[in-house]
Amino acid sequence: MPAPERIPSRGLTEDGVRTLLAEGELTVLGQVRGASNAVLYCTVTHEGEARPCVYKPVAGEQPLWDFPDGTLARREVAAYEISEATGWGLVPPTVLREGPYGEGMCQLWIEAERDEGADVTDGDRPADGLPPLLALVEGDEPGDGWKAVGFAEVGEGKTALLVHADDPRLRRLAVLDAVINNGDRKGGHLLPAPGGRLYGIDHGVTFNADDKLRTLLWGWAGEPLTAEAAEVLDRLSAGLEPGAVLTTRLAELITAAEIDALRGRVENIRRTGRHPQPSGDWPSIPWPPV
Template sequence: MSAPERIPARRVSDRDIELLTRGELRVLGQIRDASNAVLLCAVTYEDREDRCVYKPVRGERPLWDFPDGTLAQREVAAYEVSEALGWGLVPPTVLREGPYGEGMCQLWIDAPAEDAEETEGAAGDRLLALVDAEEPAEGWKAIGFAEVEEGRTALLVHADDARLRRLAVLDAVINNGDRKGGHLLVDAEGRLYGIDHGVTFNVEDKLRTLLWGWAGEPLTDEATAALEALRERLGAGEPLAVRLGELITEAELEAVRERVAALLKTGRHREPSGEWPAIPWPPI
């Protein structure tokens, strides 16, 4: 397996944010397999054009456990926390007006299509797989058994990959309720991104993820240092705390602080609580 530690995080430039914030949006089409309105757009500003995803607030489907019209803000908050951790795990994301009102606008990441048996990044790194085995092979972490057809089960595994491990920490911080395989993207340079962060930051424990392979294991030194820096940036009056206060509620912001403190106190990756389904469905 490749050594993902050598792949640096994507550094977001001011031009990325300027493009997304000020650029003219032109709708190219709708992404049909999404539960909420997701529009693929061309975004143009001065001499630059790129593609982006635009999710208008008015296209959000109400959820029983989240306030209406808040999913776009949560996506932006997830990006802000990702940047604060220094890992660049969420594509550049802003909140802005668009053709259908205010919404989330996120830079498009080119990634290969997935199949039901395996998720693979553009750099050739396999991230998820279904295997006919009782235990994971070297370099893999077990998630659990899944029924793949009538009378047949297979072991669902994810790579023992530093990029995924960082994402597992981010998900624990933002309380991600929907980390599916289809929400993992790897670009041509081997950088990993997580997308679809609308169901995050709930005050109650909602963590549902495929990335349980490190559950209960000690955090890496890298993760501990990133979390300690994040704790400082979440202090009252700090720019990050002020920005998050514009996107999520004060109670939700305080819950972020508590989750960071808990991770640092235990020094270990989160384990399933047993009070909430641990794995999203469908997982891929």
């Protein structure tokens, strides 16, 4: 499956979107509820262009025991930088900037074609519209077009098999998550967008030097990488050499030890040629899963 066409926002180039996000005037319209950290829905306006965006101020971050305080916004920007380096464009344009409540990350708002998921019993996908990306199925087998994640309790002492679509877009995202060491890939962080694009959002708990990979996208665990993924990792390895442009950008966002660990993860996946498997040292599936 070829990479989707890169049209970030109604005719603006990628550079134009980043300039808009970085230099435009932020107007806060409201707060996105249900998030553990402050997530503000805004508009950003610059030189006659205006777009909706998300602004996450550092001041609104809740402390975490395993991440340094005040670093989540920078990790979100670092995830975007890695996504861009892969060429897959899996993370919406994201910048670090000053805003009404101080420094924070600012990300283009993606109006998703919301997939509510499905509870299915035969593994079939709906005939109309976008297929669901996640589902619960009865029995022990995922069915055609699905990959098994594991069993989940669904109430009244019953369990169902949690599955995700055997979708090349999700497979790319699984590779990205393994590279950035994503500790929280939930179903609600998957945004199917018009034109067949799929974005991943909420990358604050990434790039830890210790293994923290926790995701719903384990369906390919242990399987060989695609040829495309292997080529992407080769390019990414070269881009992470000391003194490279990408490395210099990352050095402003994460620590030297975290960059070394990032290099190590890339090299390990390249060496094995396979999708990583759960380590057993850390819960492998986020809770709640959505």
